[in-house]
Amino acid sequence: MTPPKPRSRPDRVSLWRYARLFREDILSAQPARLYRAWMAEFRTPFFRSYLLNQPDLVKTVLKDRPRDFPKSDRVGEGLRPLLGDSVFLTNGATWERQRRIIDPAFEGGRLRDTWGPMWAAGQRAVSRLQDRAGAPVEIEAETSHAAADVIFRTLFSIPIEDEIAQAVFRVFRTYQRSQPILNIAAFIPLPRWLPRFFRADTKAAATRIRSLIRQLTERRMAEIAAGTAPDDLATKIMTTPDPETGQTFSTEEMVDQVAIFFLAGHETSASALAWALYLLATHPEWQTRVVEEAAALSGDFSEMSRLKVSRDVFRETLRLYPPVPMMVREARCPERFRDREIRRGAQLVLSPWHLHRHERLWEIPDAFDPARWATENGRTCAREAYIPFSAGARVCPGAGFAMVEGPLLLSLIARAFEITPAPGDIPEPVAHLTVRARDGIHLILRPRGR
Template sequence: MTPMPPKPPARPDKVSLWRYVQLFRKDILSAQPARLYRAWMAEFRTPFFRSFLLNQPDLLQTVLKERPDDFPKSNRISEGLRPLLGNSVFLTNGETWKRQRRIIDPAFEGGRLKETFPAMRAAAEAAVERLKGQAGEIEIEAVTSHVAADVIFRTLFSIPIEHEVAAEVFARFRDYQRSQPILNLAAFVPVPRWVPRFFRKGTRENAARIRALITRLTDERAAQIAAGTAPLDLATKIMTTRDPETGESFTTEEMVDQVAIFFLAGHETSASALAWTLYLMAIFPEWQEKIAAEAAALGDTSFAAVSRLRISRDVFREALRLYPPVPMMVREATCPEHFRDRNVPKGSQLVLSPWHLHRHERLWDNPDGFDPARWETENGKTCQREAYMPFSAGARVCTGAGFAMVEGPLILSMLLRHYRVTPVEGKEPVPVAHLTVRAKDGIWLRLEPRAHCKD
């Protein structure tokens, strides 16, 4: 019998607002009713605002691609992230956001990916080495978090995760993640900006310490740039890029904001995607063996060779479909709209849910099944264009999407070339969403070195 990838249980169709808030704060995925996997549009009302979930492809096209300025990011979701992210590109809107993207985007262009690739590969090789002697049951999210953080520090600041500052940022970020719910109270209640925000114990302290450490790295890099000794990594590229319209570059505080989101987006999301991909490989061993064989046959791990990791890329893409790291995004209507014969008042929250869109029963063939071969089918190709957005879409598509689609298949192929993973009986992971889609009690796998890699 073909196994099915785990999926959280859905709640009953009708619950009270208070119960919904409780469920949402605990886990946004199981807080949603099953009907959303079939709905083109759904409405949710609170005493303070109206919220609409959009799954219909042409509505998503309108919001994300045709009129993005009319649907900026909602400030409600950002409330809980500001202590760490400040005014990073992830949270801003309008002209501020456009200026930030004009400075950041050149660092992630195609040619720059080739320059950062050796650091990415070095992080993957270090992960393979760290796993030597760890045969047996391991919690794989810890492994993928470690390698994803290593990739960020090597590509951004040319330092490995073992560097004292990088190691402390990594440790404190894990504490921050555990203390931070996906929603602050302001997500449900219209709280004025001047009213103090309340966070769980340790959240502000960890955010302040992380920002202080990033400031230290940024100041040191500014001094290296001034002295002409800075390495040509992402931090140097961004810090020396000027806005083509204003001629200004980032201040130190602005750079700290951006580094914080690079770490969050580039580490947390990649760790989530890789962990779920490895779990899928454990329960679908035939695909695991295909990846291992492809990696062994390729041999070379140059930047040019990675483009030939077709199986690894299709598997990673399918894992992003089933377990999109960012399960929901929220936009706000700046003027009254009329969608699907419904009035959408100004100020309404528009929820765009990759989690539901990627498993939509009226769009995808076998929506809950694991099938990397789907990307070669007509249905798969159509859905990839119209109903697939693990990195968002349109003007606000993640600037690191190309980076992630090199990093993920590379690390996946290198790990599976050297190790085999199998599921641990009685420890099937349950997806939950906090900052990203993770497993409720971790993802436990049994790891063993492949015969040709044993010491």
């Protein structure tokens, strides 16, 4: 069974029609030719943008010259009420300082410390799902719960049942569906002094989430001062000084960072895990292999290296359903790509969604085939056309974290349940904050015999 993907729009539509489609869902707003194009130009009365699929151009922007192609402020406009000046939105010296403080918390050696909380969250997720066994389950809601539990346990050493953690999770569900991945600022370059307009429920949810995160941050700062803070990710980040200035994050700066950790670490993981479970449900031969591999899991970190099938399944899920389907950079100076003049200020769109399914790069690009990673084509594309966590200097600092969390939770759930799709339910991918299903993903989970 070929995994579902969005319908593509006709090649030519009016700007007004395109804007409406884009606002509703950026994936189905794009023409099918982008799955074959090396580069595409979009013209509007306000600016020009270019989608880049050619691997060497993607490498130029992300790896070779990242300072010449900073993140576009137009994308950040829609997320700033929640994320403030987090590392996800900043550029230049501010971003470099933030990464110098954040990166040590996600170094390889620290992943061992997060394994225990991840395992506990996975066991708790299995326990919750036992109560839903046998009936159709909207699995995105369940993976959101599990991923949020992982974030709170690893970041603040509290389970999702904590009162503040529960409140953040509930309010974020409102924010998630009300906030499109891009707002009107992505189309029209508005002056910075002009007020931005957001949906009232979106803005209220962002304000409430930040207030709750501030409570957690202030509580942790007090624990650090008293010498009673647990040695988790929050403590590590809040006590790490910038090696160049010696300064640590202020409370407000830490609120910004926690907001993006929750958004990136919860929302993206929940999206990928839900699609991975759906793909196992529709490909029982791979589900069997994951279950066989997971049978001996006992909770020791050393077992992570054995989850090779689960890791390949998760990698393939990230290829087909990259949680962040598009990234936007801005040209700081005039460029020339594929004999086209790129003006200063032009928007350069890097689309994992199209790059990962590019018909001229991948063998059978729309098929679910975790075995592809052992082939010559798979290895080549993994180097040149696979960017689920971005690449280069701005690669997601939590990429290693996600590649431990995803395969582990996938293995624990598949080991506990036989997973099948709900009859007649074929999810339609759409882009909200991440790639989700328009009407959810409905699966039936039946407990396995021991």
